[in-house]
Amino acid sequence: MGHIGRLWHRMYPIVRLVKNPQDEKPKPRITPRYLELLTIFPDNCRESKQFIQFLTSESKQPNNFQKLW
Numbered sequence: 001m002g003h004i005g006r007l008w009h010r011m012y013p014i015v016r017l018v019k020n021p022q023d024e025k026p027k028p029r030i031t032p033r034y035l036e037l038l039t040i041f042p043d044n045c046r047e048s049k050q051f052i053q054f055l056t057s058e059s060k061q062p063n064n065f066q067k068l069w
Helices: 046-056
Strands: 007-018 027-040
Touching: 027 046
Parallel strands: none
Antiparallel strands: 007 027
């Protein structure tokens, strides 16, 4: 309590639409994959600066990581 979070993390399941032979309406099917969103509200502290530096360094980026800015 008393601390303000500067990181927002959400994971959304990726859903595939599959044809339903009994109906014309496609049926949603959950896949084992997720879309992961990470939103940062950086301040001028050392940890924020280090994390932003990690995200901007091309050689250290994790696989399948895509920046949206």
